[in-house]
Amino acid sequence: MSPSPELQPLYKQVYELLIARLIEGYWKPSQILPSEMLLAKEIGVSQGTVRKALNQMVAEKMLQRQQGKGTFVAEHTQESDLFRFFRLREPNGEMLIPDTLVLGSTRRKASGYETEKLNLKANELVVELTRVRSIHNKPAIIEKVIQPLSVFPDIDKNTDLPNALYILYQEKYGITIMSVSDEVRAVEISKDYAQHLDLPEGSPVLMIERSSVNIDGRIVEFSTAYCSSENLVYSVHLT
Amino acid sequence: MSPSPELQPLYKQVYELLIARLIEGYWKPSQILPSEMLLAKEIGVSQGTVRKALNQMVAEKMLQRQQGKGTFVAEHTQESDLFRFFRLREPNGEMLIPDTLVLGSTRRKASGYETEKLNLKANELVVELTRVRSIHNKPAIIEKVIQPLSVFPDIDKNTDLPNALYILYQEKYGITIMSVSDEVRAVEISKDYAQHLDLPEGSPVLMIERSSVNIDGRIVEFSTAYCSSENLVYSVHLT
DNA sequence: CAGTGGTCTAGACCACCTT
DNA sequence: AGGTGGTCTAGACCACTGC
Numbered sequence: 001m002s003p004s005p006e007l008q009p010l011y012k013q014v015y016e017l018l019i020a021r022l023i024e025g026y027w028k029p030s031q032i033l034p035s036e037m038l039l040a041k042e043i044g045v046s047q048g049t050v051r052k053a054l055n056q057m058v059a060e061k062m063l064q065r066q067q068g069k070g071t072f073v074a075e076h077t078q079e080s081d082l083f084r085f086f087r088l089r090e091p092n093g094e095m096l097i098p099d100t101l102v103l104g105s106t107r108r109k110a111s112g113y114e115t116e117k118l119n120l121k122a123n124e125l126v127v128e129l130t131r132v133r134s135i136h137n138k139p140a141i142i143e144k145v146i147q148p149l150s151v152f153p154d155i156d157k158n159t160d161l162p163n164a165l166y167i168l169y170q171e172k173y174g175i176t177i178m179s180v181s182d183e184v185r186a187v188e189i190s191k192d193y194a195q196h197l198d199l200p201e202g203s204p205v206l207m208i209e210r211s212s213v214n215i216d217g218r219i220v221e222f223s224t225a226y227c228s229s230e231n232l233v234y235s236v237h238l239t
Numbered sequence: 240m241s242p243s244p245e246l247q248p249l250y251k252q253v254y255e256l257l258i259a260r261l262i263e264g265y266w267k268p269s270q271i272l273p274s275e276m277l278l279a280k281e282i283g284v285s286q287g288t289v290r291k292a293l294n295q296m297v298a299e300k301m302l303q304r305q306q307g308k309g310t311f312v313a314e315h316t317q318e319s320d321l322f323r324f325f326r327l328r329e330p331n332g333e334m335l336i337p338d339t340l341v342l343g344s345t346r347r348k349a350s351g352y353e354t355e356k357l358n359l360k361a362n363e364l365v366v367e368l369t370r371v372r373s374i375h376n377k378p379a380i381i382e383k384v385i386q387p388l389s390v391f392p393d394i395d396k397n398t399d400l401p402n403a404l405y406i407l408y409q410e411k412y413g414i415t416i417m418s419v420s421d422e423v424r425a426v427e428i429s430k431d432y433a434q435h436l437d438l439p440e441g442s443p444v445l446m447i448e449r450s451s452v453n454i455d456g457r458i459v460e461f462s463t464a465y466c467s468s469e470n471l472v473y474s475v476h477l478t
Numbered sequence: 479c480a481g482t483g484g485t486c487t488a489g490a491c492c493a494c495c496t497t
Numbered sequence: 498a499g500g501t502g503g504t505c506t507a508g509a510c511c512a513c514t515g516c
Contacts, residue, residue, distance in 0.1 A: 068494035307513030
């Protein structure tokens with residue numbers, strides 16, 4: 001017997017094909033896609049089948065559609081989208097966009113923990129970026145971001161990092177963060193970090209470990225944030 | 240000019256109609272719905288329109304469909320679903336179902352904060368239920384649940400509360416929790432709670448405030464949990 | 479075997495946007 | 498006016514389930 005082929009619904013094959021084109025950069029963010037009819041003819045399926053694939057991609061936020069205009073590759077450099085994954089709120093529910101100050105950036109070998117979290121090869125180099133984020137001109141969050149150089153070549157050579165790193169990831173490296181996984185703990189803040197956040201040593205703070213996932217499913221960034229919950233709350237809605 | 244009627248797509252009207260039937264209990268959890276064809280004939284639309292409404296409800300976890308069997312009202316008393324909103328994990332990512340011990344239950348007027356969170360009328364009565372949840376036979380979580388008596392009549396008269404309260408909500412009160420909103424803070428644990436959790440006073444713990452939402456959109460329960468993050472982590476995946 | 483949901487197609491009309 | 502996506506219908510075939 002010959003090996004059985006993978007049987008997939010047509011719309012799913014179309015879905016995979018379109019995703020592949022997004023990953024390879026065939027269509028770029030904010031670019032308009034061909035119409036349903038054109039795609040259907042090119043691929044060789046009916047318009048309804050293309051529509052089902054497109055709608056699923058819209059549901060997963062890869063595409064955006066506008067009646068009368070067309071279908072666009074999702075632009076994740078707009079404020080509303082950039083802060084889709086920013087879960088820290090003031091106790092009243094308001095979200096303020098923090099100012100950011102870079103404390104330092106070093107290049108080194110990944111630790112065992114980072115190698116595991118980021119699915120790296122042994123001895124890969126990473127950049128460790130440390131930043132302090134302030135709200136109302138008060139330092140509120142200190143965060144350490146680990147960026148593999150294999151994913152972001154020479155990322156530590158950039159001057160003027162944007163407030164939201166995802167802008168840089170998308171515009172310079174073609175990497176679009178589609179989902180994140182957070183692990184939240186309560187810990188006592190270390191002496192060093194306490195100074196940066198203007199808190200007493202040993203104060204309880206939220207420690208938020210985040211893995212960020214690219215459109216192709218790879219974990220491309222890992223960060224650890226410490227955040228006083230005097231003025232900030234980690235807030236999520238689960239459905 | 241006469242007031243303009245609300246124009247809604249057909250499938251959305253069908254969607255609303257079906258939800259209304261779920262809310263009024265016309266179809267009950269685990270019950271099978273009529274086939275697409277029967278629903279279409281009864282409502283007076285085409286089968287495709289019914290399908291679009293049904294698929295949206297499946298996406299929102301109100302219904303479940305099985306090829307060859309039929310469409311069912313979601314059964315949220317199965318373990319997999321019951322713990323859909325249980326976000327506490329061991330540091331290795333494993334989830335263990337905790338044992339539960341009731342510490343006490345009192346009936347009193349809602350505080351101003353609770354009245355606001357639960358959208359209650361002034362001076363409504365609530366039940367305050369306090370429980371300790373243990374993992375590996377070690378107390379790990381202490382939680383206070385606020386249940387309005389207007390939503391859950393005589394809920395404090397129940398003996399043998401189930402481990403997962405949502406079973407009780409659904410089976411005795413017809414209330415199905417469809418979504419929750421969490422606010423997570425880091426705080427120092429109080430002396431009283433420290434004893435219950437076998438922790439030093441002032442240890443950093445996660446404080447998780449949760450509002451639980453019924454299928455009709457009302458907030459029907461509010462809880463506050465304190466949890467040592469020595470052995471537990473609040474873990475979410477955001478897409 | 480009959481009945482169900484899953485997939486796919488084709489054609490129609492509408493509302494919206496651009497030119 | 499012409500093109501786009503949004504909605505709706507109708508009909509067909511398939512895979513799965515239960516009798």
